[in-house]
Amino acid sequence: MSDAANLDVFNRRESEVRGYVRSFPTVFDRAIGSTLIGADGREYLDFFAGAGVLNYGHNNPLFTRALIEYLERDGIIHGLDMATSAKQAFIEAFERHILEPRGLDHKLQFTGPTGANAVEAALKVARQATGRSTVVAFTNAFHGLSLGALAATGNSHYREAAGVSLDDIVRLPYDGYLGDGVDTLDLFEKMLGDPGSGLDLPAAVIVEAVQGEGGINVASVPWLQRLRAITAERGILLILDEIQAGVGRTGAFFAFEAAGIVPDLVTVSKSISGSGLPMSLVLLRPEVDVWKPGAHTGTFRGNNLAFVSARVALENYWADDEFVDTIARTSSVLAAELEEIAAANPSLGLTVRGRGLMYGLVCEGDPTLAGRISKAAFTRGLVIETSGAHDEVLKFLPALTIGEDELRRGLAIVRESLAAVLAA
Structure with missing residues (x-):
């Protein structure tokens, strides 16, 4: 079944206010770590993290186990204050x-x-x-x-x-x-x-x-x-x-x-x-x-x-500094790779800004470029959004727990997507 057919009920019954499904038009079914899995079995690398909700990744087993144990012992679910x-x-x-x-x-x-x-x-x-x-x-x-x-x-x-x-x-x-x-x-x-x-x-x-x-x-x-x-x-x-x-x-x-x-x-x-x-x-x-x-x-x-x-x-x-140190190491990789992308395309006037694992590739020279990269990246298996007053910023929000190999793989998709957009 095509994505269009899968999304028919959403188009037919869900309010026009829906937003992200228009950017990422597929039905997602499962997720683990930095990977989203569609109902059709296709995998997507996640550089979106639920707009910053999933800093520790999808279905982190530390949390899943604790939640299951709490439910199984009939822990209070709703308690007001x-x-x-x-x-x-x-x-x-x-x-x-x-x-x-x-x-x-x-x-x-x-x-x-x-x-x-x-x-x-x-x-x-x-x-x-x-x-x-x-x-x-x-x-x-x-x-x-x-x-x-x-x-x-x-x-x-x-x-x-x-x-x-x-x-x-x-x-x-x-x-x-x-x-x-x-x-x-x-x-x-x-x-x-x-x-x-x-x-x-x-x-x-x-x-x-x-x-x-x-x-x-x-x-x-x-x-x-x-x-x-x-x-x-x-x-x-x-x-x-x-x-x-x-x-x-x-x-x-x-x-x-x-x-x-x-x-x-x-x-x-x-x-x-x-x-x-x-x-x-x-x-x-x-x-x-x-x-x-x-x-x-x-x-x-x-x-x-x-x-x-x-x-x-x-x-x-957060009991010690180990996680902070891990974020710092991953951040240095992300920042360096984004600077390389900007430097490799001087005619585009790309700039990089951010901190930690919250970065943007700024496309002020052509405010439509970030959205086109995001769309091309999705077809290649990467979920990444845009931000800014004109959606001119390609916004990187990977999970803080993402592995370096996954991060570099996602950045490679960004490079491929940029090249494809420019070629088109």
């Missing part, structure tokens, strides 16, 4: 392996299972804690598609779908937005100090240390440090959105660690469960935790299966 042994074990593991080694005293709020819900909670509590409403967000930011999170998201494609006005956000230029040599925080600091700027003192600033959907834009260490200093001096809460860039994606557990800063709030989702099960949380400094009981609720804010696999991930990958 009641205390369960699974949640207790996760909190203790997160405290031991993540918070304490980094000197963080943040409390944990378990929100609904999407990253957008974590962002909504962070924005709400920041406004409550400060008594102010304005939030600063940045160009090319992506924070989710529920209305509060969407207001902070930059891309017009998503914003136009809101159907209502998106208020209480002031948009400022991200690091590098105005080109090299321009510190965009000069504008922020000038506006804060000028009573005629029209910028009311914000409740918070929300920022990604590395913008994923925005095109793999990397904030420099000095820029992040200055942003932290500006916000701290004026009593503005700093929210780091670590939903895609966190949980090891940029090398350290948190992307902001490279700058040595301590945010007031941190949003975490995507790969925090390890297994791909939905889970989100907000880290908040104790003085920011001004919630009244039940003030931000949700039916699925207690995903106990996710707590089980999340604990196992922390205990097996």
Whole structure:
């Protein structure tokens, strides 16, 4: 049966809002590690990792075993925000392996299972804690598609779908937005100090240390440090959105660690469960935790299966520095190979940016090129997406557990796909 026939029921019955199936038009059936397997038995190497959900690969046996054991002993599945042994074990593991080694005293709020819900909670509590409403967000930011999170998201494609006005956000230029040599925080600091700027003192600033959907834009260490200093001096809460860039994606557990800063709030989702099960949380400094009981609720804010696999991930990958060292070695291979691809095609003006295993091959000279490479790569057995305001960035998000042989094989497919696109 052809892919078109296999997809008939989706085309007939699923909403037009469906997206990724249009880029990767096949029916997937199984997956293990960095390999997706179609219903027809064809294998695909995965450089997408569920948009950053599967940092530890598909069906990691460490998580699968723990989940099966938990199910077989009739462990609690749904617990709202009641205390369960699974949640207790996760909190203790997160405290031991993540918070304490980094000197963080943040409390944990378990929100609904999407990253957008974590962002909504962070924005709400920041406004409550400060008594102010304005939030600063940045160009090319992506924070989710529920209305509060969407207001902070930059891309017009998503914003136009809101159907209502998106208020209480002031948009400022991200690091590098105005080109090299321009510190965009000069504008922020000038506006804060000028009573005629029209910028009311914000409740918070929300920022990604590395913008994923925005095109793999990397904030420099000095820029992040200055942003932290500006916000701290004026009593503005700093929210780091670590939903895609966190949980090891940029090398350290948190992307902001490279700058040595301590945010007031941190949003975490995507790969925090390890297994791909939905889970989100907000880290908040104790003085920011001004919630009244039940003030931000949700039916699925207690995903106990996710707590089980999340604990196992922390205990097996974050108890020492071995995993961080592995990511660093794999990152060096990825960065070097991408630079070689760019250098081998000087007429295209390709550039490379990223950190850890979150990289982009930027095709600004021809914004359609990244999408054409992605399409050609899929026909050759590689799943890889694009990002950026014009989808001009070929986005590399392989599993953090990917082997070097698999990584090089995928990069070879990228080379072949680029050559085929240029030849066409």
